[in-house]
Amino acid sequence: MTGESTGHTNPLEVLRRRRRVLAEALRSRLWPLPAVAVLLAVLAGIGVPELDTAVDDHMPPVVAGYLFGGGADAAREVLGAIAGSLITVTSLTFSLTLVTLQLASSQYSPRLLRTFAADRVVQRTLALFLSTFIYALTVLRTVRNDTGAGTSEFVPPLAVTLAYALTVASVVALVLFLGHLVRQIRIETVLDQVRTDTCATAAHILPRATADSGPAQPLPEPPPHAHLVDAAGSGFVIEIDEHAVLTAAVHADALVRIDRPVGSSLVAGTPIARCWPAHPQHPLAGETLDRLAEQIRDAVRTGSERTTAQDVGFGLRQLTDVVVRALSPGINDPTTAVHGLVACTAVLVELLPARLGPYTVCDSDEQPRVMIARPTFADLLDLVCTQPRIYGAADPEVLEALLSMLKLLGWKAVTDSHRVAIGDQLARLRDCLGEHEDVVRRALERTADDVDSSLTHRWHSRSRLH
Template structure:
């Protein structure tokens, strides 16, 4: 229902912005909104397991209707050099072949779906429930299920067109259609073998962590602007006392913020907007998600505040779970979940935790190339109209370090991995504010290590790593 709601809302916003007053001012915002909505709908559909198999089934049914009709037109007109490669049995043999294909493929589909569910359950219980989205959005799994279900649906559709010569009727055996069903069955057998190999590879923790890290870096490349030499971090604005709070109209995680709509609404109302909630934050209905105040010395009317409230509620989208659409920290949260799950007493897998810290290091080093922190949007005259909250590097670093250093405090391997991560970040970071934040985390981990009952060899190793990192400061 989420994507249906988004499609309907996208169409309504396009119609509202294409007609009526203010059409010229808001046409660019309307186009940007439609593009953003399309991207959000594509992300929602990509994370579902059923759209690709559904398309395959529909295509198979259409092919199962069209190919027998082609067979009927070409009946007896094909050259012998071609017919010798086609199905040459009678109606009973065609029914048996198609029935066998349909029966076997629905069994294989059930097996494939069961294996996928078992894999998702294992990943959820052992690594993190947030990794389930990676499995459900796996294109290989979706296309394999589509192949199996399409072959099943095609065989059933063609089966209904086979006619025997009993009771005075004319026998009709769609040779091309049955041959295509045979080819699809053979491709499905090969697909099953490849799918099993793919599933074995996907369940490995190394593959999961690499997938999450790659997705996080791709997400940052599409959402963030590269850093310039003179870029400085911008903090949250000073909110005046005479401000108006805008409440959320729904509960859930904030999954999308449409800055184009918010900027156009703020310019139209001659106001300044501050969205205090970041993408990925949990939001409760009837709590304040944004503040607005007049841009100049004027005041708001009740009508302008109500219209601004409507625009803000339309620009903010909520969901039952976090997504990677606009959430910069979602990938790091997944990696952190894997780390702390590996450090739990029931699993006790410090090697996996160290690997997760390394993957988080790769993502953090990549994020240093982009502008992080709150964003400010200006109108054509250079007046700040919109402040949108985004996590800065300190927030993301704290996300990665806080829980691993707490749950891995008694393991020198984890502390060594964290110190190594900070040392590698110091070798890349150039911003003094970021370097101070890294140094602060390093000092905390040093204090945690000194408070533990490690032997002299482990203490010396941690001390050497910390001293090497301190020299880079």
């Protein structure tokens, strides 16, 4: 068993990771930003008329000339028109957003819904529309006519003018939103967004390999009597709190190996980890073992869907889903499949310098205490290549794109394990070439030979435009 060491965990780094997970959970939902905007609109609708009461008598004539100058009835008409039109436009925006989500789910992949829901432009546009609507309604309740029974007329010119300004901003936002929506449903934009998010996740959670970052002292192989820790619930692993696991292992004087990486699916009651005593003369038993198992379960957090917070493989899963969906007989769009493979190639090239695979976490004495599973480069490459190879075996363009991917990865490979993984995928692709006609087969075999050359750092440029 081998792995890379992360040293003892840094509490600040743990806090940053937790904040990243929380931010990702909020970012991927439509409601938080509009909800905050609505609350601020209510407060503004109450506060700005109060400000009007305080400053109306002292307003400079130059400023007052630019403010609303109508009476109470006119103010009601303006605010009512604003409220009525904004709720209609908001309904239209929600409808367009739902149509976009449906298109993304059926045309590309259901896994992309999270990416569309996290679109900041959509969230900010909805927030502006809803806040303008609520603000206009809140201000409307303060407008009063002179009843002649002790109630004088009150028209908040500053508040009505602000409602007008928000309406103008909403009209501009609607135009920008429509243009943004048209751009967002383009497959090139979708692929670029997923690629960018995946590379950002890798940069945050994966350390870079350096010349002096050799393998750390590995965790010993678990003994046959190692205790199994079962999952508390079903779902996907979305986060592993390595600091909590390390703290629990140190307090119990135990070694822990978590076998399920972030992104894997769990079923309640099935094993997720193994633990055993660091010193055989002090066996794990009783309350100590129960507490350790409970702390490990709490540290392995699950959810109903995968996220990009700590899961590099999820981005590649999304891109591969787009490729596979494009190759389905109902869609039959190999060009989109090729573009998806190009995006996968860009992500995999970014991952080559990173330290993938299982890694160890050490205590303050630099002794390995915890090993946590993480996908290797071979696992991620297999994720990208297997399904497109199976479903695109009859399409020369798809095979050409897969071979071109391996060629680029072979050229950029930095370790022998990378080259072994690339060579294994190349051998599988060669098995698919015999089904094509001679001219196509020979062209693909030349590209396959170029992959072999790239693995020995020799470059031959025969790539074609797709």
